[in-house]
Amino acid sequence: MTNSWNDIKNADVVLIMGGNAAEAHPCGFKWVVEAKANNGAKLIVVDPRFTRSAAVSDLYAPIRPGTDIAFLSGLMRYLLGNGKIHQEYVKSFTNASYIVKEGFKFEDGLFTGYDESKKNYVDRSTWDYEFDEQGMAKVDETLQNPRCAINLLKAHVERYTPEMVERICGTPKDKFLKVCELIATTANGERSMTSLYALGWTQHTTGAQNIRSMAMIQLLLGNMGIPGGGVNALRGHSNVQGITDFALLSTSTPGYLVLPTEKETTYADYMKSRGFKPIRPGQTSFWQNYGKFFVSQQKSLFGAAATKENDWAYDYLPKFDTAYDVLKMVDMMAGGQMNGLFCQGLNVMMAAPNKAKVQAGLSKLKWLVIIDPLETETAHFWENHGEFNNVDPKAIQTEVFQLPTTAYAEDEGSFTNSSRVIQWHWKAVDGPGESRSDIQIIADLHSRLRALYSKEGGAFPDPIVNTTWNYAKPAHPDPVELLKEINGYALADLPDPADPSKVMLKAGQLLPGFAVMRDDGTTSGACWIYTGVYTEAGNMAMRRDASDPTGLGIHPNWGFSWPANRRILYNRASADPAGKAWSERKKYITWNGSRWVGGDVPDYAPTVAPDKSVGPFIMNQEGTARLFSRTAMPDGPFPEHYEPMDAFIVNPLHPKVTTNPVVRVFAADTKSFGTPDKFPIVATSYRLAEHFHYWTKNVHDNAVVQPEMFVEMGERLAKAKGIKNGDWVEVSSQRGMIKAKASVSKRIRPIMVDGKPCDVVGLPIHYGFIGLTRKSYPLNTLTPPVGDASTNTPEYKAFLVDVKKTTPPASQPAVA
């Protein structure tokens, strides 16, 4: 979240699209209810189904799964065409006026630089600004130049008329326009809209571009950095923000640093592209500090073994050739390229798409280690569970080790929630049986591996034997020790920059913030954005002061919000260029003549005057936010509608380029995609409020309130197929077949797409063959093995199926 859960209460309009907050985040949804009850907010829900969120909405619009970019581009067209943008904000705080290179073009569904044979944009050199001799981006503040980013954007979205939106999305034109009108009421400094999304936007081959579309809309409306605004990802686990911050992507290291590629063989090579010099006068360009964060991280990892002479142990880091995400791992397993797999807190048999492929992959492993508090389908993938998991155990030789862990209430540690707030949790009870904490298991594994490498050597034992491991109990590090290590220490006495004769921090003291990190090896810190969470003043994650002096839901002394305890990111943008609040209603951080003041921590040094024209978007070299994204996105500087890989229609915008041209499709999967002649129904998957992923099917009361798998369908489809509520239905895709009970509902509205009826079915993800709920075929039997062009998040939210009435599953035989 750029803002926070609590801040939702300040919104005047709440848009839930690409998520279903009431269903998947019922506790956080209280803030939406709060905004409605006490701030007069209007709730808009755009979703393929009339959801639990829609049940309490003011305005609902249906949409075909996988067409969000068309909808949002239509919305951008509406805002730009009707003058419903926050002009001064857009001019001052975005790259609207920047002049884009002459050669940049978009034609027939492709941006410049595409190589058909490589299925990639190999030459992205035109995806940039014109620069002057000083290396500064050229701008036209009159916005007259047709090459200004905002003019190119206008031209780009011009095709997304309300009629085109209806044709692609199936959203009736009048509903679409009502949504546009309500959203447009926030195009000023007086009112704000918050955007709440989750996996409904990420789990598409255009996932990152879905979110980017909303970021652009919020910029056009001036809704970034202000109370009740922002682009807010509602995270699905209590600590999934934490795992993301600690290198969720295989090509990252903690704190959103980047793992070197195999082409960056030296530290100097690696840093060459990480200078991040400002490209507009006077800008902060905060990533200029990259080296300080990197060196501190290396010192944290390797301690005394990381020296200036060995480039801070740069050679210890793995250099990647390609991304090793879960899809890639499954592909390698299925291709016989992997021997073993550690599955820690992941039920890959349910969580990765195309169950048949996952099953085949796990069956080819020599060993599989399960580290989990619960019995999972993955741990039992080799068991025959009748038609729900019809395998021959004799034919599977994989050796499975189950290491039971404690669950969250059985150990202490920290959680980072969607608001970026790090909160400590305390142990309530001992774990059952032989369970041990994840930390203990990994620590034990490390010490055994380290002993082996110390004794036997090997090709390159250095990174393992030199890993910093100075915990009081090496086999059982204390979570407190770990949080301190994450925060970081001074490794030598640090002089005060204001008066070098004074010592600011003594060696061994905890760092007060990332601003004191250095690239000379005198500071350590595992994840720079977390620095400040555990200081000499104590464990900030343990703070539980609920006071809120401004009444804006900031709660500055509750836990610690990264970075720097900032609750709303880009909050400089809550004031106009002169530092005055856009409006009294949305007053947040303002310039009082000598300082930035307000209830939150300002984006940059509080004494930098607004006349220095330092932009709020300090992580960009421009200091402004990007309507045109330069080369950051692999599928283009502007979002574009592409059909899901299981395409329901030929793309009416560019029939030759129907799907995202840069998605990665493995050779083994080229025949894995369905076509509408065989699979004429659009399917989407989702979670239910009654369950949490694949966990709570093990809990009696959760199983009581949603006991069994079902498939939701509209009345039009049910009638055509002769299906009644509660009938057994076969749902098939190019990947496989499942059976589920029919749930016939008015809540899936009959829509028309490109002139033909489009029927949507919805399938919950929770049910499997382990647990207390009724045994079921895992839903991922149906889903396609392909991911987002940017992140490779699997496309679970839009695929093609067929449905027909069928017989109940045979009663399953006893476990093999």
Added chain:
Amino acid sequence: MSVMQALDLRRRSASSVPAPAAGKPAAVPVAKLIDVSKCIGCKACQTACLEWNQLDQPIGYTDGTYNNPTDLTTASWTVMRYTEYEHGDDLEWLIRKDGCMHCDDPGCLKACPAPGAIVQYTNGIVDFISDNCIGCGYCVKGCPFNIPRISQVTSKAYKCTLCSDRVVVGQAPACAKACPTQAIYFGTKEDMIAHAGKRITDLKSRGYQNAGLYNPPGVNGTHVMYVLQHADKPSLYAGLPDNPQISPLVGIWKGVMKPLSLAAIAFAGAFGLMHYVTKGPNRVTEHDEEKAAEVAGSEKA
């Protein structure tokens, strides 16, 4: 919101209650307010109810709707009922938390022939006292909302207690505590009516012209009330009675029928005694045991 108070009796089934001691402050009537317009149907209230009351509801099957369990049971004292209401192009998904309404004039209590099996406290809560229940099912007939369920295993009637055990120590009912969206409020009835008024104003401003409070006069009001978007049509909400009344049969039973019935009971007792004297005691056969196990099983499964 704390309404800590002693659970003094106001009414007791098939018996009379002594007048409260002079000088003792009267308990304040309490109420639970369920704001249907804020309810997302997450069923946190259902699981909270199961947990607080330590109820063992068996895992069932889906019937193709979100109603799970599909009806109130002896263990599920509250269930969500989902209604898809289509009007013109628009759709509403009306989600009502069903359970005992705690009528101020409780038909169950009035119908109950077992002394002290149903009581009403001075704060308005209507409670079933299992030890005194004879499982006759008259409360089911007396209830205008079809709430009590009779166990085939224990032959007792069960329903929501409004967490009288929590209320007595100043806590809100478990469902209100668990509700993530504050769709369930608990407090004095007066405060709840005032709060409902604000919610109704908000709903009217959003175009729900017939928004209103459900506090039906036919049972002298209830201690569980709803804020409804369409208060003119309560029956839209999964058959919530438009104008609930205690069945006239209850009045007949209490008036004309009562002496006759008592005579019948006395006769039955005398007949039973004669039967015992002439035929000896009843024996439980193996068949009876099997049948009982079957019934217990079906209630569990």
